Amino acid sequence: MKKVTITDIAKLTGYSIKTVSRVINNAPNVKEETRRKILQVIEEHNYSVNLLAKALRNSETRTVILFIDRRKGKYWNEWHDLMLKSIMVKLKDRGYKVILSPSSGEETISNDTDGFHLLKSGLADGAIMFDVISKDCRVKYLRANNIPFIIIGKDMDFTDTSFVDLDNYLVGFIGAEYLINKGYKNIVFFLGPKVFNVNRDRAQGFEEACKKHGVTHSVFYGISTIKGIYEKTHELLSRATVDAFFISGDEKALGAYRAIREKGLKIPEDVAVLGIDNLPSSEYMYPPLTSIDQNVEKFSDQAVNLLIEMMHSKEKTPKRIILTPRIVERQSV
DNA sequence: CCCTGGCAGCCGAAGTTCTT
DNA sequence: AAGAACTTCGGCTGCCAGGG
16 A cells, blocks of 8 residues: 555645645644644544655754664663663654664774664764764764764864763862872772773873872773672782772672672771762662762753754854763762 | 645656767 | 766655735
8 A cells, every 4th residue: 555645635635735734743824624624634544744755855854873882782881871861861852863873983884784874874863972982983984974973972083073071080080089088098990991081081080189199099991890890809908908999880889899898898987989970879879879970961961952053053163061070979988 | 914825846766868 | 788968756845925
C-alpha cells in the first residue's frame, strides 16, 4: 500500500495542501471547523508527516547525534549516564530527536552504520561528542565536513572548535588543597587512562597544589574499575603510609572504601577519601562521600544551548565554556 | 482582520536526450 | 557506445496573493 501524503489528505478533505500543512503544524489562521475536519481525515487514514520530505524542504532534520565511546564501555561511568540522560531530556524539550551513536576517536570513519554518514547526508543536524582524545578522528571529520558539533570536554588539537568543559585543572587543584588544609600529608590520586585530556588536566592541578604545599603525593593513571581501585588501595596501604585517596569517579570510591575497612582503618579518621562527580548515590555510601561536583544540570544546559545556537547561526565563531567545580562536603574527609 | 490557496524550491538520484 | 548535459521526481512549507 502506498504511503498517505499531504496531497492525499488535501484531496480527501477538499482543502488545499497548504491548509492541511497548517493544520499539521498547528499554525494559526485555520477555522476551527476546518481544523477538526482535516484532523479527522488524518486520523482515519493514519497519515503522518514524511520527515524526509520535511527535512528536504526545511534543510533541517531536528535530529542530533550523541557520540559516545564504543570501546566495550571501558571508560563509561555513571557520570556519563547522568549527562546523557540530562542532555537527551533537554534536547527533546527543545523539539529535537536524539540518536546515540557508539564510535571511537581512534578508529577511522568507515562504518556507514554510525552517525557520521547520517550527518554528512543531512539526515541529522549536529552532534555532541563525548570522550574526545587528542588527534581524535571524529573531531577531524566533523570539522572537515562543516557539521555543527560541540565537545563535552576539552579540544587540544584545534582552536576553532566549540566545547563545554569543567575546569579540570582546578578540580585537581582544589581537591588537593582541600585535603591538605584538612591536614592530610600523604595523598594518592587515582585516575582513568592518560589518553583522555581530562585526566591529564586533573593530575596537573593536583601535582601543582601538592608541590606548592610540599606534600607527599603520587598519581596513578589507568585505574578504571572499582576492582582496580580496590586492589591498588590494598597494595598501597600494605607498603606505604597513605592518609588520603583522591579518586576520579565517585563510583570507584567503593573499591577504596572496602580495602580501607579490610585493613582495619577508619574513614576519615585514619584515611580520607575524596571523590569527583558528586553522584546521587555518593550521599548513601558509608560514611557519605565528600566529592567534587560537576553540576550536570548546568553542564548539559550549556552544551544543549551551545549546540542549538551553532546549528542555527551561519557564522561559526567558536565558543568555549569552562565550568567551575565545587566541593560538596560530607563525611569522608 | 480572518481564512484559504498557488507556487517555487529544498537536494541528490535516476531517467532522458543530446553530443561526440 | 559512452559520456555530457539537461530534466524530472519526491513531500513539504515560506512567501505572497486574494476573497470575504
